[in-house]
Amino acid sequence: GINAEYGVTQQEVMSLDTKIYETVDSINALKTKREFMLAFASDPYGFINKWLISQSRDLKVMLNLEGDPEEERQVDFYQKEWLKEGVCRYFYAKVQQRRAELEKDLGVRQLGSQ
Numbered sequence: 132g133i134n135a136e137y138g139v140t141q142q143e144v145m146s147l148d149t150k151i152y153e154t155v156d157s158i159n160a161l162k163t164k165r166e167f168m169l170a171f172a173s174d175p176y177g178f179i180n181k182w183l184i185s186q187s188r189d190l191k192v193m194l195n196l197e198g199d200p201e202e203e204r205q206v207d208f209y210q211k212e213w214l215k216e217g218v219c220r221y222f223y224a225k226v227q228q229r230r231a232e233l234e235k236d237l238g239v240r241q242l243g244s245q
Contacts, residue, residue, distance in 0.1 A: 171178045187203065190196075202208050233239075 184204075208214075
């Protein structure tokens with residue numbers, strides 16, 4: 132309905148409410164970004180180190196994994212034999228996937244198919 136005293140419709144009020152909400156949301160996002168940048172500017176090394184630890188912890192929670200963050204910070208953790216084999220298998224699978232895509236795109240027949 133129309134508020135006769137102010138000549139404002141309910142739709143206009145809802146539109147202004149939405150704009151206010153979006154503006155406050157934008158201000159909060161900018162405040163968070165500013166705090167992030169200020170923390171980085173004051174101690175880049177410490178900030179990145181803490182951020183990486185936090186990201187690693189979050190990823191483990193999301194994937195339901197277990198591990199030792201302190202051990203994973205050390206270079207020796209990434210030089211173990213199982214990791215080298217895992218990297219090789221990963222790249223082999225990626226190469227095979229890309230090869231299959233290229234063969235499909237080029238219309239190359241697979242062995243055994245007519």
